[in-house]
Amino acid sequence: MSRKIAFAASDVPVAQTALDALTARFGNVPEDEADVIVVLGGDGFMLHTMHRTQRLNTPVYGMNRGTVGFLMNEYSESDLLERLAVAEEEIINPLKMNAQSRDGGMHEALAINEVSLLRAGPQAAKLRISINGHPRLDELVCDGALVATPAGSTAYNYSAHGPILPIGSDVLALTAVAAFRPRRWRGALVPKTATVRFDVIEPAKRPVMADADSRWVESVLWLEVRSETRIEHRILFDPGHGLEERLLREQFS
Numbered sequence: 001m002s003r004k005i006a007f008a009a010s011d012v013p014v015a016q017t018a019l020d021a022l023t024a025r026f027g028n029v030p031e032d033e034a035d036v037i038v039v040l041g042g043d044g045f046m047l048h049t050m051h052r053t054q055r056l057n058t059p060v061y062g063m064n065r066g067t068v069g070f071l072m073n074e075y076s077e078s079d080l081l082e083r084l085a086v087a088e089e090e091i092i093n094p095l096k097m098n099a100q101s102r103d104g105g106m107h108e109a110l111a112i113n114e115v116s117l118l119r120a121g122p123q124a125a126k127l128r129i130s131i132n133g134h135p136r137l138d139e140l141v142c143d144g145a146l147v148a149t150p151a152g153s154t155a156y157n158y159s160a161h162g163p164i165l166p167i168g169s170d171v172l173a174l175t176a177v178a179a180f181r182p183r184r185w186r187g188a189l190v191p192k193t194a195t196v197r198f199d200v201i202e203p204a205k206r207p208v209m210a211d212a213d214s215r216w217v218e219s220v221l222w223l224e225v226r227s228e229t230r231i232e233h234r235i236l237f238d239p240g241h242g243l244e245e246r247l248l249r250e251q252f253s
Helices: 013-026 043-052 080-086 243-252
Strands: 005-009 036-041 060-064 088-092 095-101 106-111 114-119 125-131 134-142 144-148 171-177 188-191 196-201 208-212 215-217 220-227 233-237
Touching: 005 013, 005 043, 013 036, 013 080, 036 043, 036 080, 043 060, 095 114, 095 208, 106 114, 106 208, 106 215, 114 125, 114 220, 125 144, 134 144, 134 171, 208 220
Parallel strands: 005 036, 036 060, 060 233
Antiparallel strands: 088 233, 095 106, 095 220, 114 144, 114 208, 125 134, 125 196, 144 171, 171 188, 196 220, 208 215
């Protein structure tokens, strides 16, 4: 059975060239009429497309035409329909961030990979961490901290020496970025149902910014993060190359 495909491509020339070739071969329907959205680019453009199209509940299949492609499949034009027919679907829930800035503004954002807090001045940040309203760490002196989903655990979280989480696991990674005190604190695993709260200590002297999949909030006073299970992102992968297999390969490479 033929599928109605919507193509979305990043602005880089190689992605635009692929868009022209695939559109000529398979057509290109509007996204709200498509059975599947095929994304041409890298992981950054894939995340952008997933955020932009989440209201459609349409599966998304990525082909790598960018520099990073952990969420992408290999690029190929000739067998696209056959690959889509046998593709395996992964369901990902994003994180929801709620934050207040020093000017009194309230900010919300969704993140598929991670929500992070980063120092925004020359001095280290000081953070207080609570889980479900219960204080767990009175003072973390660091360059920052983040909460990552299983899908995002191989991104910034892994670079910050956080754990790789299996897809489908009911936990989130809470990871410090360059922790100074407690010097040996390496982070924690928290239940997917938990609400993680960061309170910024000395926010005027030690300013902190927040980032949710490249959505920035400056001068944060406090921030809460939880899994948004009411939203499901449907990502398609070639058989044997899904996120579960990629996570395993990442740990043994």
